[in-house]
Amino acid sequence: MHPDFMNNRQLFLNHLAQTTDFPLLIEIEKAEGVYMYGPDGESYLDLISGIGVSNIGHRHPKVIQAIKEQLDKYLHLMVYGEYVQSPQTQLAKALCDTLPESLDNVYLVNSGSEAVEGALKLAKRFTNRREIISCVDAYHGSSQGALSVGGNEVFKRAYRPLLPGIKNVVYGSFHQLNEITEQTAAVIVETIQGEAGIKVACREYFQALRKKCNETGTLLILDEIQAGFGRTGKFWAFEHFGIEPDILVCAKGMGGGMPIGAFIANKDVMGAFKNNPLLGHITTFGGHPVSAVASLATIQVIQEEGLMEQVEEKANLFKQLLIHPKIKGIRNKGLMMAVEFESFDVLKPIIDRAITNGVITDWFLFCDDAMRIAPPLVITAEEIKRACQIILDAIGD
CATH class of the missing domain: 3.90.1150.10 (Aspartate Aminotransferase, domain 1)
Incomplete structure (x- = not known):
């Protein structure tokens, strides 16, 4: 050996x-x-x-080239959201260009778990509500907030107490949409359930889910950490179902092999982080320029090839x-x-x-x-x- x-x-x-x-x-x-x-x-x-x-694929030549070019310019400069950095702005624009006009504001982070954490905070801050609904056998990450909205007790029980005010419903169940009320800040759903073994709800379910969220003023968070970036044959999996989320979460396939994630919303919704308190969400390395250029190259490869x-x-x-x-x-x-x-x-x-x-x-x-x-x-x-x-x-x- x-x-x-x-x-x-x-x-x-x-x-x-x-x-x-x-x-x-x-x-x-x-x-x-x-x-x-x-x-x-x-x-x-x-x-x-x-x-x-x-x-x-591993080490796509266009991703490697983008990384090498960025290495000659700069690495980390400042915590997210203070300096104007071309890798971040160009990536944010490219992401928004893949999305409906209602999703026009990007918050860049380092991973899927972080993106979920930010999305949950944003929903609670914007709605001034505290209840979150997620699905049985959902997986949204391993940090404590993301784990709280996970849907498998085996993974959660050793870490309780977790976030209060979490309800689990069955993915694809029309009847349980009645659990969504005017007390609900957000429903977080994997567009395609991943760790549950690739479960795909029908178009009518997603239409009904969107309608119920609209009626109750609840934000719909779609987790496309596994399903995004072309994996399902559309750039975003929600495109198959004729709906739009209020907050979209992505990571994994986003970086071409580099660590990066994002949560994306309307500019008005994202603006809730700017006051009471200001700096409502902070990340040091989110939108790291090397990861950002790798992500931009990844988008271009998916589209151009x-x-x-x-x-x-x-x-x-x-x-x-x-x-x-x-x-x-x-x-x-x-x-x-x-x-x-x-x-x-x-x-x-x-x-x-x-x-x-x-x-x-x-x-x-x-x-x-x-x-x-x-x-x-x-x-x-x-x-x-x-x-x-x-x-x-x-x-x-």
């Missing part, structure tokens, strides 16, 4: 905080496109994009090829896919064997009987065929 691997592995186990007793322990030295490479040249086809991050137009065809190819008696079904919206098996006990050895054979997949936090497939949007038909054959061989083994 490569001696450096042993050294790095031991350093990893000794000095990096662990979140389970069974980390994957895959060492990666390089990544390019849809592939990651180990120290001895072993290759792994990344079918999960670092959990929805590498939508345009026509990646969204290819999503449905590529998703259909996965569905055509992944046919096996042990596969119970496939749920998806574009290249956000869940391949269903009988149980975790059936699925886990398949995932392990596929990794051994060079394809990285995963399961979902709240749906451990389904395999996560969310590859870079740049994946080719040949790479899809190769990946599917390795998965089918792993099932057979």
Whole structure:
């Protein structure tokens, strides 16, 4: 075994905080496109994009070029919102250009959890209400506010007390829309439920949700941390359902591999942060210029390379090829896919064997009987065929 691997592995186990007793322990030295490479040249086809991050592949040349050019200009200058910085202003304009006119003001942060935190604060400040409604089996992040609106008690119980005034409703339930009242500051919903195993509510549900929020003066926060940036075949997943949110949350695929997130609202709504108190939300590194130029390049790549137009065809190819008696079904919206098996006990050895054979997949936090497939949007038909054959061989083994 490569001696450096042993050294790095031991350093990893000794000095990096662990979140389970069974980390994957895959060492990666390089990544390019849809592939990651180990120290001895072993290759792994990344079918999960670092959990929805590498939508345009690893180290896209246009992202790398944008980063290199920014490095010669400046890095961090000042806390967010004080200096006029071209990477931030150009990115904000490009984001707004992808959105309805009602969403014209961007607050840049570092991650999805931070974007959720900011969105929750904004809704409470703007409405002067305190109740928040979220969904069963929702996942919005791991910080305490984001965890509070998460919808799985297993992940929450060890950290209580969390934020008060949180109600959970069932995603897609028309009846439970009656829980939204004039006491509700915001409803926060993943447009496509991710960690629940790719659950997609119908268009009529989203229409009814939007109508109920309008009637009660409640802000609708849509979490597109996983679903945004072309993943579903539209730039934003809410475009499939004919509605607009009051606040949109994004991160993950936004940065082309760099850490960045945002919450986006109407300028009047966002203005609630300017007084009582002023500086109502603060971030030191939000909108970091290197991350911002990487994000702008990512938007340009998605649009200029026509990646969204290819999503449905590529998703259909996965569905055509992944046919096996042990596969119970496939749920998806574009290249956000869940391949269903009988149980975790059936699925886990398949995932392990596929990794051994060079394809990285995963399961979902709240749906451990389904395999996560969310590859870079740049994946080719040949790479899809190769990946599917390795998965089918792993099932057979």
